Amino acid sequence: MFEHVVYFDNAAATRLDERVLEAMTPYFFDLYAVATSQFGYSLGIDARDALEDARGRIAAALGAQPQEVLFTSGSTESSNLALKGVAQALGEKRGRHIIISPLEDFPVLHSARSLERQGFQVTRLRVDGAGRVDLDHLRESITPETILVSIQAANQEIGTRQDLAAISKIAREKEVLFHTDATHTFPRLTLDVREIPVDLVTISAHTIHGPKGIGGLYVREGTPIRKWMDGGFQEFDLRPGVENIPGAVGFAKAVELVTPEETARLQGMRDRLIERMLQIPHTLLNGHPTYRLPHNANISYRFVEGESLLLHLDMRGFAVSTGSACFSRSLEASHVILGIGGNHERAHGSVRFTFGRYNEAGDVDAVVEAVSQVVADLRRISPLGKD
């Protein structure tokens, strides 16, 4: 429809970088075998070397050992393995209590709910108006029954970051495992597991111009975790299935291509967008003003509904996302906006802008212009905000 679509939904998926595809291509056509045995044929051994090389690079980006990173099909699977795998390993031996933030993305949120149905107790921590968890509440909530704390590195919708150093310290002191979903921060924001004693980290390639369908889970050496899916003995006997070698190679390449310079550029776009959007009357920024993802802005426009706004923007060639109930598959308003004390109205008119490699500075001004017009049009037909 449009020759040039301005894509501001990079938290949902990103355009693949050609250099990633180039790195992956040989593993589809030439080195397509898998290493069923270390004594196997050379094609398989070469492929295995590529897998291990990719593992090593991704581990290095986390300050981890290669054997501490396993590949999965993406963040959903990684977080399922983290929560359910630890629950299986420790549920009988140690206790049946886990602690999460209520603003987690669905993989953690729904894994916790599923464990709850199996008799686990789940504490959902208090959060402040920006979405940061209450650390005192965390401290008080840990009991001898607690086995795992799972708190995301940064929020998928409103971008607020959590204080992983402080959280991991508390978890360590109380001898409880700590998992973090770093889908939206890795590797843009440094997380070095040698400095921050986190035990499990969910990561994914789809947010960093890598391929879809490949993610990883960092598992600190010695962490009690049990295999969750039955099959072969791949990935240190924790994640069975034919290894996605092209995916792993692409993931490692994507990690390598993320630079601090690029992240700074995205942050510049974010700051400009926030500053200009907030000049539109009756708007507010969702999430923390500064302690947030460098590539995320989330604005609520009062008196208008997000899906309508989104469709009008789509007609003008902009792709964004909204927390409106009308847009969600469950017809539920964003649990994140409601969770930080926002009402349905705030969720209804919330729009998320997430930046990526292929956005240009001029795109920000263009989207601000388009949003100003569409919001004004929709407010004209709205029964609200006129008196």
Place this chain on the structure above:
Amino acid sequence: MPLPYSDIVMEHFRNPRNVGRIDDPDAKSVEGSPACGDMVAVYLKVDPETHRIEDIKFESYGCASNIATGSIITELAKGRTLEEAKQISWQEATKELGGLPPIKTHCSVLAVDGLRAAIQNYEERHGLVTEREPTTVQVVEKRLKRVMNPVVGLDIVRTHLVHEITVTAGVVRVVVDLPSDHQFASNIREEIVEKIEPLWDVEQVEIEFTD
């Protein structure tokens, strides 16, 4: 680009008809609320002799289906008598729009409710209301026919989600045949409460799920 909306829906969404307010209307209504999602306001000018709708306008704080349905029902209602306009159903509106995605049916129901509420408002203001009827299981069931099962876009009565209705001394209890953690459970709960609570003799609405 295959949007889930028909061309007619998109046309009405882009250029909604009869948008705005009528100064000094003969009747008006506001359905829904910003607290629970979409909201529609409908304004009427009615000929006092013939009870024909001379002018109608609407405002929407809602999604594309809500705006498009508001637009189409105002077109359908204009020039009709109140009795005729009352017969406009969401099925008719949906058909005129070339269909709506099932999950969006409730948005179109809300717009139709807005029209009906405005007509009711006219009747109340102009002494045309018949006696108030006490709430019975039948009355509740009739109302529940306007609550959508978003999975299929048909109402929850027709799709057999209503397991049981009891009405006891102002307390209406509805048992919904869904697990309480179903994707749409809380949405259906909200909609049922929204439809039953305004009944004049209902004091409490209790929703149960069959876990």
